[in-house]
Every structure is written in C-alpha cells, then in structure tokens.
Amino acid sequence: MYGDLANKLIIEAKRTEQLTQKYLDAALNSDNGGIRNDFNGNETIIPMYNDELIYNILKEVNQLKQNTEYLQHIKQEEEETKDQLKDVLSGHSNDKIRKCQYFVNLLCLERNKRCLMAYQRMRSDIIDKMVWNGLIGSNNMYNNGSKRSGYNELSHYEQEYMSQYKNLIDEMNSESELWSSIEIMGNMNPPSDIFIDIRVLKDIGEIQTEYGTFNFVKDSQFYVRQSDVERLIQQGYVQKI
Amino acid sequence: MGYYDLDDILADSAEIPCKFLHDIPGLGYLENNPGGTIHVNTQLKLPLWLARVLAIIDASSASDDVGNADIFNTEQQFTPFLNMLTPETFTNKVINAIKTDPISLDLHSINPYFYALAIKWIELFSDKDLAEIVSDLLLQRSQVINAHANSTTISYNNNSNSTSSTGNNNTTNNNHALFTLTLDEFEKKIYKEANDSYKDIKKWIYQY
Amino acid sequence: MSLPKKLQDTFSPKELQFMVENEPIKIFPRFTTRQRINKHSDDILDLYSNRWKMITMPDTALNNMVAMQSTTVTLWIALLLKQQNKCNIIAPEWLTCKALDRAIQFEQNNTRRFSPLPWDWLILSEILFKKAPDDFHDPIHELRSRIQDLREIRQLKVAKGIKYMNESHLQLDNLSILEINELRPFISGIMDKLKEIHLAAVGPEIEGDKEENDGEEIFNGTLRNDSSRQSL
Numbered sequence: 001m002y003g004d005l006a007n008k009l010i011i012e013a014k015r016t017e018q019l020t021q022k023y024l025d026a027a028l029n030s031d032n033g034g035i036r037n038d039f040n041g042n043e044t045i046i047p048m049y050n051d052e053l054i055y056n057i058l059k060e061v062n063q064l065k066q067n068t069e070y071l072q073h074i075k076q077e078e079e080e081t082k083d084q085l086k087d088v089l090s091g092h093s094n095d096k097i098r099k100c101q102y103f104v105n106l107l108c109l110e111r112n113k114r115c116l117m118a119y120q121r122m123r124s125d126i127i128d129k130m131v132w133n134g135l136i137g138s139n140n141m142y143n144n145g146s147k148r149s150g151y152n153e154l155s156h157y158e159q160e161y162m163s164q165y166k167n168l169i170d171e172m173n174s175e176s177e178l179w180s181s182i183e184i185m186g187n188m189n190p191p192s193d194i195f196i197d198i199r200v201l202k203d204i205g206e207i208q209t210e211y212g213t214f215n216f217v218k219d220s221q222f223y224v225r226q227s228d229v230e231r232l233i234q235q236g237y238v239q240k241i
Numbered sequence: 242m243g244y245y246d247l248d249d250i251l252a253d254s255a256e257i258p259c260k261f262l263h264d265i266p267g268l269g270y271l272e273n274n275p276g277g278t279i280h281v282n283t284q285l286k287l288p289l290w291l292a293r294v295l296a297i298i299d300a301s302s303a304s305d306d307v308g309n310a311d312i313f314n315t316e317q318q319f320t321p322f323l324n325m326l327t328p329e330t331f332t333n334k335v336i337n338a339i340k341t342d343p344i345s346l347d348l349h350s351i352n353p354y355f356y357a358l359a360i361k362w363i364e365l366f367s368d369k370d371l372a373e374i375v376s377d378l379l380l381q382r383s384q385v386i387n388a389h390a391n392s393t394t395i396s397y398n399n400n401s402n403s404t405s406s407t408g409n410n411n412t413t414n415n416n417h418a419l420f421t422l423t424l425d426e427f428e429k430k431i432y433k434e435a436n437d438s439y440k441d442i443k444k445w446i447y448q449y
Numbered sequence: 450m451s452l453p454k455k456l457q458d459t460f461s462p463k464e465l466q467f468m469v470e471n472e473p474i475k476i477f478p479r480f481t482t483r484q485r486i487n488k489h490s491d492d493i494l495d496l497y498s499n500r501w502k503m504i505t506m507p508d509t510a511l512n513n514m515v516a517m518q519s520t521t522v523t524l525w526i527a528l529l530l531k532q533q534n535k536c537n538i539i540a541p542e543w544l545t546c547k548a549l550d551r552a553i554q555f556e557q558n559n560t561r562r563f564s565p566l567p568w569d570w571l572i573l574s575e576i577l578f579k580k581a582p583d584d585f586h587d588p589i590h591e592l593r594s595r596i597q598d599l600r601e602i603r604q605l606k607v608a609k610g611i612k613y614m615n616e617s618h619l620q621l622d623n624l625s626i627l628e629i630n631e632l633r634p635f636i637s638g639i640m641d642k643l644k645e646i647h648l649a650a651v652g653p654e655i656e657g658d659k660e661e662n663d664g665e666e667i668f669n670g671t672l673r674n675d676s677s678r679q680s681l
Contacts, residue, residue, distance in 0.1 A: 001270070003288060007254050014247050021454075025437070028453050093263075096300050100265045100322050103298060107291050114250060121245045132451045188456070190467035194529055356642060364649040372650030376643055380614060383639045387608060390635070427642065435635035437455060442631045445462035449575050 002064065002108035005057045006115035009050065013119045016047055020126050027133060028188065046126050049155040054119075057112055064109050071102055127154070127162050131169065196226045197241040204237050242357070248426055252357035255330070256286040259323045263300060284326075289361065295322040296365075330358060331371065339374060343381045348425040355425040386428060389420055390435035459633045462572075465626060469572045470525040475539040478514040478530065524573075528580050538581040543567060544574055546587045549595040556602045563603060563623035571600065571627045603628065611636065616643035 075098055151159065204216040209228045216222075221241070232238045242249040261283045269277030272285055279285070287295075300322050329335070330352045338346060348355050359375045362368065392413070421429060455461075460468075482501075501511050510522050519539060530536040542548060543566060555564040567573070574596050582589045607628065610621050619636065 003254075003290075007251075010247060010250050010254075014251065017247065024453060025455070028455060096263060096322075097265055097267070099298075099300065100263070100295070101267050103294060103322075104268060104271075104291065107294055111290050114244065118245045118247055118250055122247065128451075129453075188453070189461075189463050192463070192466070193532075195532075356646075360645050360649045363646065364652075367650060367652050369650045372646050376616070376646050379639065379642060379646070380612070383614070383635075384608070384612060387611065387635060391604070391608075431635060431638045434638060438459060438631045438634050442462050442627060445466075446575060449466075449579060 002060060003111045003115075005053060005060060006112050009053050009057065009119050010115050012047075012050060012053075013122045016126070017122055020046065020129070024129055024133070046123065046130070046153050048153045049123070049158065050119075051155070054116070057116060061109060061112050064105055064112070067105050068102075068109075071098065071105065074098070123154075123158060124161060127158060128165065131162060131166050191226060193226060195223055196229075197221060197223055198229055198233070198238045199241055200238050202237050204232070207232075248354060248357060251426075252354035252361065253290040254288050255328070255352065255354065255358050257289055257292045257328045258284055258326045259287050259292050259296070260284050260326060261323045262320060263322060265322070287323075289358075292323065292325050293361075293365065296325045297321060325365075330355065331362060336371075336374060339378050343378045344385050345423075346378075347423040348382075348428070349423055353426050356427045382428065383431070385420075386424070386432050387435060389417055390432055391439050458637065460630055462627065462630070465630060466572055466576065469569045469576070469626075470523070470528070472524050472569065472573070473521045474524045474527050474541070475519050475521050476527045476530070477517055477519055477537040477539065479516055479535050479537070480514065481516045482512055482514045524576070528576070531581050538577065538584045540577065540585050541567075541573070543570065544577070544585070544592065546591055546595065549592065549599065553595065553598055553602070556599065556606070560606065560609075563606065563621070564599075565623050566599075566625060568626050571596070571625050607632065614640060614643070616640060616647045 078094060078098075151162075154162065199221050200216045200218055203218050207214050207216055207228075209224065211225065214222055214224065216238070229238055233240060261279055261281060264278060264280055266278040267276075268279050269275055271287065272279065272283070298321060299319050335351060352358055356375070356379065359371065363372045363375070421432060424432060456464075501508050503511065506523055510520055511526070514520055527536065527538050531538055543552070552564045552566060574592070577584075578589055578593060585592060603624075607621065607624070611619070611632075613619065614636065617640075619640065624632075
C-alpha cells in the first residue's frame with residue numbers, strides 16, 4: 001500500500017527526535033552551560049542517513065508518477081472519443097472514475113513528499129543545534145581534536161549544509177563591531193559572582209591575567225575573576241567550586 | 242500543528258473505516274486486490290490523509306462542459322466518493338469510558354495521538370459535543386499530570402541530573418513510569434516540559 | 450534555532466536570579482565615599498580622582514556613601530561589597546519572622562487568594578540567606594522554615610486553582626515570578642490545546658449571510674451535513 005514506507009521513515013524520525021532531545025537536554029544542564037567537552041567520539045547523536053529507505057520511497061514516487069502519466073494518456077484518448085459517444089451519462093461516470101483515480105494518486109504523492117520533507121527538516125534542525133552547541137567544527141578549540149563524530153552519519157548534502165551553516169555563523173560573528181563584542185557561542189548561564197573559587201583539573205601551566213600570573217598546577221585552588229577563567233571552565237580544564 | 246510537525250503526520254496515518262459510494266475500477270490495490278474494482282458500499286479502512294480528501298471532494302460536479310449538464314437534475318447534490326464512518330477511537334463505548342473515569346483511562350492504548358485525531362475529527366464534522374467531552378477530559382487529566390510532574394524527586398548528587406531510584410524512591414519512580422505509559426503523545430510532551438521546569442527550580446533552590 | 454527549546458518559552462531560574470539582582474536594596478556601607486567640596490582648593494583634579502563611573506546604573510549612590518548611614522544600591526553591588534566585607538545588608542521588611550507569620554496566617558485564612566508578597570520574594574530570600582546570613586535579626590533556620598511553609602501552601606493552592614482553566618482565561622493574582630515561571634510551560638501548553646479544540650468545534654468565522662454561504666461549505670473542507678457521517 002502506498003504510503004507505508006513513508007510511515008516507517010516518520011517513525012524513525014520521531015525516534016531520532018526523542019534521542020537527540022535527551023542528549024541536548026543533558027548538555028544544557030551541565031555546568032558549562034550547553035557546551036559538551038567530554039565527547040568521546042563513540043556516541044552517535046544522529047543516526048545514519050537512511051539511504052535505503054529513502055531510495056525505496058523515491059522508487060515508489062516514480063511509480064506513482066508513471067501512474068499519473070498513464071492516467072493522462074487514458075484521459076486524452078477519452079477526450080478524442082468523447083465526441084463520438086452518444087451516452088452522456090456514461091461519460092459522466094467515466095469522469096468520476098478518472099477523478100477518483102487521479103485524487104488517490106495525487107494524495108499518495110503528496111503524502112510521500114510530506115514525509116520526506118519532514119524527515120529532512122528534522123535532521124537539518126538537529127544539525128543546526130549541533131553547530132550551535134559547538135560540538136562539530138574543526139576550528140573550534142572546544143572540540144577534542146579531530147573527533148568529529150556525527151559528521152560521518154550525515155549524507156553528502158547534509159555535510160555541505162553543515163559547513164555552509166557554520167560559515168554563515170562565523171561570518172555573522174566577525175562581521176561588524178556590534179556582533180564581535182557579544183559572545184554568541186558562549187555560556188548559556190548568566191554571570192553571577194564576579195570572583196569565584198576554582199580548582200584546577202589538569203596541568204595547564206601559567207595563565208596571565210590583569211591581577212597577575214597564576215601557575216595552574218593540577219589540584220590547586222585559586223580565587224580569580226570569573227570572566228578570565230570562563231573559557232577554561234568550558235574547556236574542562238578547571239572546575240568551579 | 243504544521244506541515245513539518247511529526248506528530249501531525251503520524252496522527253494523519255490513523256485508519257478510518259470508509260464506505261464507498263461509487264464503483265471505481267483500478268483502485269483494487271487499496272483492498273489488496275490489484276487490478277480489481279472497488280464496488281459500491283464496500284467498507285475499507287483507509288488512512289486519514291487519504292479518506293479526508295475523498296470524503297470532501299464532490300464527485301458529481303465532474304464535468305467542466307456546461308452543455309453536458311444534466312437538465313433533468315436541477316438540484317445541486319453533494320455526493321463525495323466515500324463516507325467516513327466513526328472509527329474505533331470515537332465509538333460510544335470509548336465516549337462512555339471517558340465520561341465515567343477520565344483520569345485512569347489508558348489513552349495510549351485507545352490511540353497514541355488521541356488529541357490530534359480528535360481535533361481533526363471535530364474540525365471535519367463541527368462536532369460540539371465531542372469537543373466538550375474532549376476538553377473536559379484534557380482538563381481533568383492535566384490536574385493529574387501536574388501532580389505527577391511536581392512530585393518527582395531529584396538526587397542531590399552533583400554529577401547526575403536525572404532522577405535516581407534509590408531505596409525507597411523506587412516505588413514512586415515506578416508509579417511515575419507506569420503513569421506515563423497511559424498518556425497520549427501530547428500529554429507526554431506536556432508532562433516532560435512541566436517536569437523539567439519543576440525539576441530545574443528545585444535544583445536551583447537546593448544548589449544555590 | 451540557536452536558543453535551546455527549553456529556554457524558548459520560559460526563563461531558567463538562573464536568568465531570573467540575574468534579573469532579581471538588578472533590584473535596589475538598602476545597605477549600611479562601612480566606608481565613606483562622599484567628599485566635601487572645598488571651594489578654595491586649587492587642586493580640582495583631586496576632587497574627581499576617587500569618583501566611580503558606572504555604565505549601567507547611576508553612580509550617585511555609590512559616590513555619596515557615608516559610613517553607617519543607610520543608602521540604596523543595586524543588589525549585585527551590595528552582594529559584591531558584602532563579599533569584600535565592606536557593607537552590611539539591611540533585610541527587607543517582609544523578610545522577618547513576624548511579617549512572614551502574618552503572611553502564612555493570611556494564606557491559611559483565605560483559601561482562594563494569595564498573600565501580597567513582593568514579586569521576587571522566593572529568589573531574593575534565597576540569595577540573602579546564602580550571601581548575607583548574619584545580617585538578619587532572626588535566626589536563619591526559622592526564616593527558612595517559614596519560607597518553605599509559604600511555598601508549600603501556595604503550591605497546593607495553585608494546584609487547586611488550575612482546575613478553573615479554560616481555553617481563554619486563567620487568573621491567579623499575587624504569584625511570584627518564580628512560581629509563574631515554573632507553571633508557564635504547563636499552563637500555556639494545556640490552554641493552547643484547549644483553544645485548538647474550541648476553535649475546531651466553532652469553525653472558521655464565516656462572514657455575511659449564512660444561507661448564501663451554504664453552497665460554499667464544500668470548499669471549506671468540512672462536512673457539516675450530519676447525514677454523511679454514519680456510525681457503525
């Protein structure tokens with residue numbers, strides 16, 4: 001029955017939505033306010049692009065398209081023989097039949113289109129959210145080196161979309177004076193205390209601030225200005241007490 | 242709702258029993274009989290996205306040619322291709338169950354997209370009675386959902402943000418889990434949002 | 450969207466805290482910044498060397514402080530000075546055992562109304578308990594328990610009050626911003642759905658004479674003719 005494959009696709013899309021929602025919620029609740037840095041590369045946020053199912057649905061759409069062409073052909077034949085028909089009533093019922101067949105075909109086509117579009121839209125929304133979360137991006141120092149998991153699960157067009165979206169955001173960030181002073185990719189939590197106690201988790205070395213130079217050795221504690229160490233908290237090198 | 246809304250699409254795939262009003266050859270595949278004809282008065286289960294349009298479109302005004310109009314039939318008769326019959330979701334049995342005990346009703350087993358389906362159905366038939374029944378149902382169930390969302394406990398452990406079932410929290414968390422199984426998809430969404438907001442506030446109070 | 454879904458419709462409690470920290474509060478500063486202007490002084494530059502200039506708020510309060518004379522500043526300034534031991538915060542009038550007891554009495558006597566507490570009572574009290582516990586006359590644990598009682602009584606009342614939700618109107622006066630914030634996603638979700646159900650039943654507005662429009666009902670996509678619907 002037409003439309004069954006599309007249904008399967010939508011069920012998968014719904015499952016994906018629920019999975020990603022859980023993941024993004026967890027990221028938002030963490031202390032660094034929405035930026036995940038403990039990403040080990042084995043987790044998959046977004047499942048593989050379902051090439052096979054999409055291909056089958058497109059085959060179905062092609063079949064429906066052939067149906068419409070066939071119906072068109074039949075209608076043309078009827079038009080030609082219509083003038084020779086003396087029975088008006090049967091002409092009417094033929095019209096009815098053609099109309100119904102045409103509508104069923106059209107509805108199946110539209111249904112398939114809607115399901116495909118909704119699937120793609122869902123995935124592109126997830127890609128947008130991932131870019132904003134700072135998870136994926138090579139020029140992003142919050143990312144653990146080259147672990148760009150999630151990138152390989154996208155189709156070719158989605159990968160292109162993602163890099164263009166990232167470029168757009170970078171452009172917006174650096175374009176004018178107005179935007180460069182706002183940290184668009186920064187922490188979601190509003191600033192609270194001006195000075196905070198921090199504990200160093202990894203050896204970083206010497207950090208220079210307005211108030212002097214600090215030597216950040218593992219397990220040492222410092223009382224520093226929050227805005228200075230904001231980046232380090234996000235990267236996971238220090239922890240707020 | 243919306244074109245891209247997944248819940249809307251899934252609600253549209255609900256099956257409605259329909260009765261055909263005409264003979265239509267060539268559509269036999271709808272009843273697993275490819276190449277055959279569907280006869281008048283056949284009853285079939287069709288998905289809502291298919292049945293809705295076929296029930297609205299007027300089959301009689303098929304002819305564009307004014308000259309061919311039936312001069313003996315001056316009445317404008319509206320006959321669609323099929324009639325939609327009440328699906329299982331809205332039978333009297335279900336409506337009575339709703340009226341007797343709205344709160345402990347297992348809405349998920351009736352239809353996981355009950356509210357979306359109800360809204361579409363009400364819109365098609367302007368059924369004010371059904372609208373009242375469904376509104377009342379929603380209002381009563383929302384009280385219970387609010388109570389459940391408010392009472393979930395949180396763990397004081399800084400590393401985990403989810404509810405942990407320790408010791409005597411086990412039964413309450415089980416109750417919540419069982420309760421959510423009886424909710425329809427829309428109610429689940431509301432429950433989750435309310436639960437998140439209550440949880441956030443409790444977390445802020447305790448961690449501040 | 451760049452904003453996560455959770456934050457699209459409501460505030461997070463941290464954001465609310467940030468907003469509350471902008472409110473004015475009275476303090477006793479422990480140092481003086483006000484300077485007497487000596488008209489005969491030649492060194493005019495000295496007069497302005499100790500003045501602070503604030504960007505986001507007027508600096509008159511800060512520049513005119515006299516030790517142990519009460520003055521009003523914004524909350525975040527007060528918290529910062531408190532942290533550096535340079536001031537004492539004066540607790541607001543409603544945050545005393547007596548006032549809170551009166552509020553609890555009101556809540557218990559009027560089961561259909563909420564007591565008129567300030568809009569930020571919950572957030573402000575939590576902030577002050579944490580940052581300035583020694584500035585209260587009454588012991589903190591008593592105040593805390595009263596605040597908890599108030600919160601619980603009000604929560605029960607709210608649960609009763611939302612029974613009167615309908616698709617267009619719900620009125621709960623005197624709720625604080627935190628309480629409203631926690632209810633917002635739930636109530637707006639349910640009321641939106643009720644509105645949808647209501648609109649679906651009432652149908653789109655048809656202008657003009659009803660009879661003339663009967664023939665056009667086919668194109669509205671509805672089946673108003675009941676005979677076309679049959680039950681099993």
